[in-house]
Amino acid sequence: MTEPLFSLENVVKTFGSRDVLSIDRLDVFPGRFYLLQGRNGSGKTTLLKILAFLDSPSSGQLLYKGAVMGQKNLAFGRSQVTWSPQFPVMFSGSLLYNVEFPLKLKGYDRLKRRQKAYELLDLVSLTHLADASAPYLSGGEAQRASLARSLATGATVLLLDEPSANIDARSREELISCP
Numbered sequence: 001m002t003e004p005l006f007s008l009e010n011v012v013k014t015f016g017s018r019d020v021l022s023i024d025r026l027d028v029f030p031g032r033f034y035l036l037q038g039r040n041g042s043g044k045t046t047l048l049k050i051l052a053f054l055d056s057p058s059s060g061q062l063l064y065k066g067a068v069m070g071q072k073n074l075a076f077g078r079s080q081v082t083w084s085p086q087f088p089v090m091f092s093g094s095l096l097y098n099v100e101f102p103l104k105l106k107g108y109d110r111l112k113r114r115q116k117a118y119e120l121l122d123l124v125s126l127t128h129l130a131d132a133s134a135p136y137l138s139g140g141e142a143q144r145a146s147l148a149r150s151l152a153t154g155a156t157v158l159l160l161d162e163p164s165a166n167i168d169a170r171s172r173e174e175l176i177s178c179p
Contacts (some may be wrong), residue, residue, distance in 0.1 A: 003066055005030045005157065006051055011060035014045050021046045025061070040130035045086065048159045052083035082155035088146030092132035095126060095145055098134045102152040120148040 004027035015023035022044035026032060028051075035043045049055040050062060062069045064077050091098050099117040108116065121127045124144040129137065137145060141162065143148050150158055 001031055002031075004028060004063075005065060007061075007063040007066075007126055008050075008057075009061045009063075011050070011057040011062060013043065013050065013055070015059040021050075021057075023047075045161050048083055048161050050075060051157075052081050052159050053077040054083060081157040082150045082153045083158065083159040084146045084150040084161065084163065088142045088149075090137060090142055090145065092135055093133070094130065095121070095132050095134045097131040097139065098145060099148045099152050102154075106154060117148075117152065123151070125139050150172045 003083060006026070006028040008026040010024050011021065011023045011026075012019055021088070036047065038044050047138075050057055053064075053069060056062075066153050069077055091101065096117055099134070099175055103113040103116055116173065118127060118130065121130055124147055126141060126144055126148065131142060133147065134142075147160070147163065168176070
């Protein structure tokens with residue numbers, strides 16, 4: 001049997017006096033798609049932030065690829081996992097700049113960075129907006145831009161929080177049919 005990518009054991013996340021997440025055991029295996037469903041406030045986003053190593057449990061244990069995750073290996077975990085939030089934040093500057101940014105951090109030279117960014121914008125049907133001011137994109141455009149930027153990180157795990165929020169039906173179908 002394949003080793004779990006993530007294992008959570010007795011994970012609890014508390015905000016103030018309120019437990020917003022309580023998981024006795026959860027294993028997430030590589031090569032599969034998972035869907036989280038639940039009511040508002042049930043902890044879906046909190047779980048995704050914990051799995052993306054952007055937040056830590058109040059108690060319990062999180063393992064990634066069999067290793068207990070803690071302060072010493074957060075950088076490694078964050079290089080492997082990316083999270084695309086429900087309400088993406090766009091940097092000031094163009095959409096192209098936003099998608100190029102992770103590629104720049106990874107050391108891509110300018111020409112390869114630009115080429116890869118355009119490929120990703122094409123994948124999410126936003127090439128025509130490459131020079132548009134990213135903070136002024138519509139909600140659906142920003143959602144698709146966030147997906148392109150997440151893909152640009154090269155992470156092996158992609159966590160999507162409400163990936164179809166604000167996206168019209170036609171664009172949603174295009175995204176679902178992406179290779």
